[in-house]
């Protein structure tokens with residue numbers, strides 16, 4: 070069956086928490102990672118679209134969550150992909166960094182619709198302290214897929230070494246979340262089918278049952 074990712078189209082841009090779509094049982098998959106890691110390029114490659122998510126020439130400019138709808142174009146969205154602002158750009162003023170924490174951190178830790186998180190890492194850089202900080206926002210039941218992207222920059226042996234190092238770094242975090250790791254390249258189309266399979270599986274098994282009833286008090290976490 071064709072991946073639901075191939076139906077992606079732009080839905081909306083969210084710059085403030087108040088603008089987040091109401092929590093429904095429509096599942097969301099968020100792409101997170103350092104500025105310039107390759108998040109938008111990964112989304113474009115996975116959706117087989119050239120300029121769906123804008124790959125940026127100016128790192129750190131986009132301080133917004135960009136929503137892309139999935140599912141038959143005629144009907145209501147069946148799910149969303151969410152491109153998030155990159156973190157870690159050196160030149161960002163403190164207020165921008167704080168705004169990022171507020172928006173993306175709150176989104177990651179609070180959003181019940183999250184069916185999974187894709188962490189995009191530049192394979193040449195691996196897991197950094199900023200990524201560790203990001204992962205700390207995640208609720209333990211949300212599955213994580215780590216893409217070591219720009220694998221085209223490395224030969225096979227270097228790719229394998231980076232995979233081993235990152236796997237060890239992830240294991241050291243002792244996260245309760247299900248974690249998967251893939252070697253990936255948007256430009257050379259490495260790991261695309263495998264990544265689509267993970268995301269499709271998340272979307273097909275996600276249930277919105279932990280969504281608090283509208284107007285009612287939130288229970289549990």
Ligand SMILES: Nc1nc2c(ncn2[C@@H]2O[C@H](COP(=O)(O)OP(=O)(O)OP(=O)(O)O)[C@@H](O)[C@H]2O)c(=O)[nH]1
Pocket residue numbers: 102103104105106107108109110111123124125126127128129130131154155156218219220221222253254255256257
């Ligand atoms: N060689 C190679 N370059 C890539 C790959 N993916 C992305 N790039 C390049 O890396 C740069 C950043 O890519 P983006 O997709 O804009 O990165 P981003 O994470 O969305 O960046 P921000 O939105 O600024 O956080 C661009 O110049 C891309 O062309 C890849 O798989 N291989």
Ligand SMILES: [Mg+2]
Pocket residue numbers: 108109110123124125131152
């Ligand atoms: Mg981007």
